[in-house]
Amino acid sequence: xxxxxxxxxxxxxxxxxVSVYTVLLSLSWNLLKSxxxxxxxxxxxxxxxxxxxxxxxxxxxxxxxxxxMVAALAVAVPxxxxxxxxxLVLLTFCGKPRKTxxxxxxxLTAEITGFVVKVLIxxxxxxxxxxxxxxxxxxxxxxxxx
Numbered sequence: 001x002x003x004x005x006x007x008x009x010x011x012x013x014x015x016x017x018v019s020v021y022t023v024l025l026s027l028s029w030n031l032l033k034s035x036x037x038x039x040x041x042x043x044x045x046x047x048x049x050x051x052x053x054x055x056x057x058x059x060x061x062x063x064x065x066x067x068x069m070v071a072a073l074a075v076a077v078p079x080x081x082x083x084x085x086x087x088l089v090l091l092t093f094c095g096k097p098r099k100t101x102x103x104x105x106x107x108l109t110a111e112i113t114g115f116v117v118k119v120l121i122x123x124x125x126x127x128x129x130x131x132x133x134x135x136x137x138x139x140x141x142x143x144x145x146x
């Protein structure tokens with residue numbers, strides 16, 4: 001009972017949301033540092049720094065793309081639930097019978113979930129591509145300055 005009362009408070013959800021984003025930011029910062037240290041080790045031991053920069057930038061792009069999808073999912077789930085509930089309530093007010101409402105709810109759930117997954121994948125790919133290109137140019141520029 002205490003858990004339900006605690007989870008119904010807005011402050012609890014805000015703290016949970018902020019803590020999840022803090023963990024994601026910390027993980028991404030540690031990942032960035034580890035990829036950069038890998039690149040520096042690879043750059044000092046190998047003469048083909050262009051390939052190392054390409055590998056490093058693709059790794060950075062993929063990881064930040066996944067992180068952006070996780071962050072967007074944290075925002076998309078509550079918005080999706082509100083949309084789903086609103087449509088079901090509107091269908092109820094239109095006088096749909098319960099059996100029809102259950103079938104419509106299942107179809108609606110599948111459609112909304114499919115749409116959210118498509119949008120998340122598209123946005124994750126865009127972020128991954130931008131991070132990979134920017135990372136490549138930053139790593140190649142870093143190599144030419146030395």
